[in-house]
Amino acid sequence: MLERYGHGGDLWTAEEAFGRPRDQFLDFSSNMNPLGPPPAIRGIWMDAWRDVVKYPDPAVRELRHKLAQKYKIEMESILVGNGAAELIDLTARVLKPAVTGLARPSFSEYEEAIHKTGGRIYNIPLRSSHQFELQQPDVEAALSAVDLFFLGHPNNPTGRLLPRHVVESLLESGRSCVLDEAFMDFVPDEQEHSFLKLASTSRKLVVIRSMTKFYSIPGIRLGFMVAHPDLIREIRQQQVQWSVNYLAQRIGTAVLEGEEFELASRHWLQDEKAWLTGQLRQLGLDVVPTDVNFVLFSFPPELGLTIKQAQKHMGQMGILIRDASLFEGLNEQYGRVAIRLREDNERLIEGLRQTVAALAQNRGRTHD
Known part of the structure; x- marks a missing residue:
């Protein structure tokens, strides 16, 4: 297989x-961007090898600063990780939901992360009759059964964005929600669809982003998450020290400048x-x-x-x-x-x- x-x-x-x-x-x-990696990475390979003798910045300050500028949020709301996979795992371990609502089909690592914490899964169907778009009644049916929603936005493998009104009603219900926006960079009018800025101040919303898909650098392992600063500090305490290596930090900073x-x-x-x-x-x-x-x-x-x-x-x-x-x-x-x-x-x-x-x-x- x-x-x-x-x-x-x-x-x-x-x-x-x-x-x-x-x-x-x-x-x-x-699902990598065939136009990548961006040209700036070649220069980093040629130059940055001299600095691998140094420890990376444990706080990933330069890259977090660039992300804060790009998305107009505070640095304290950003945590950079060794790919989105690490951040999915860390978030599940810190939140420790008893029952998590997953839209099916979806990325398998959500379920794997929840099972590691001993949590259970509540399946929310995505139906072919609705072109696999998440439906409001199915979310409402799940509200009384779950304490956390873990959803792809856009979803993998269906490629569909979540309807904005569905996410907003979910948040109004008081349930916590993690949105995986790993592929959001590919969406036209990204700012209209992303919940990243809202997550920076919300105590009920976490947004996880990947930098490997759009910039075609899966071998580097790089992603970031946005949440309320209190939650970011809590999750950071569970992260392995120097999780994001020096080359990943340099490359992440460089690609953000490539408009x-x-x-x-x-x-x-x-x-x-x-x-x-x-x-x-x-x-x-x-x-x-x-x-x-x-x-x-x-x-x-x-x-x-x-x-x-x-x-x-x-x-x-x-x-x-x-x-x-x-x-x-x-x-x-x-x-x-x-x-x-x-x-x-x-x-x-x-x-x-x-x-x-x-x-x-x-x-x-x-x-x-």
């Missing part, structure tokens, strides 16, 4: 599974998202509307195909796609692909076209 460790982007497992070198795969299973890169990335995504979703639909696939840089799709039942069959066939062609049936709430027809540059996306579409044809032909032979 390509997702042996619960994630896409595992080129080591792909190498073992499909028998070709890691650098020969075209990876649509992880040109941000504009280019959003322009690319606007055009390419429309093209790729159109092509997937032309193949006869059911495509979920997306607000971000990846697409959830499913094979119509009449094709009789599963995503595991497609993933294996395409992996042998050197193209990696995500088996989305591993997300609770999705069946064996669902897959997820990142949006990449046009040349790569053309290879994906051609690979899917060949895969659908080949698997349909094999299925026909077995029925003869």
Whole structure:
């Protein structure tokens, strides 16, 4: 199984599974910005190696200062971590909810973090009949059963933003809420949708952001969270000292100054998202509307195909796609692909076209 460790982007497992070198795969299973990393990182690699003999700043002051400037919030409301994954885990450990409401399907690390604390999960369904958009009645039904909501905004793997009125009504109810905005950088008019600024002063809201997706630096491990300063101090006390290394701090500070890169990335995504979703639909696939840089799709039942069959066939062609049936709430027809540059996306579409044809032909032979 390509997702042996619960994630896409595992080129080591792909190498073992499909028998070709890691650098020969075209990876649509992880959702990185294909325009990255930003050019500023090259200069840091060439220069910053001299300073690895020094300890990093334990308070991550320079990067927190840049984040505070960018989002117009106080530094005391910001904690930087070793990727969003560390911050998800830390938040669960400090809040220790007895019952957590999770929208299904969603990122598996929410559930893993809650289970580590001994908490229980309350499932909130995201329905295909509503294009996987969270519905107000389902949130209201969960209010009496949970003491914390942990929600993706936009959600992974569906790519859908949470309706603003749903989040606002949730907060008005007095329940605590953690929003994972790991992919918010990709959303047009980000400021209109993000709850980051509200989280900086609220005692009921936490927002977690990743810097690895938009800036395409997953190997660096870098993210940050925004919450009330009192909660930030409490969580910081549980964080491992020097969790964010020197290179990560330098790189994070540098990429925040790249406004040109941000504009280019959003322009690319606007055009390419429309093209790729159109092509997937032309193949006869059911495509979920997306607000971000990846697409959830499913094979119509009449094709009789599963995503595991497609993933294996395409992996042998050197193209990696995500088996989305591993997300609770999705069946064996669902897959997820990142949006990449046009040349790569053309290879994906051609690979899917060949895969659908080949698997349909094999299925026909077995029925003869």
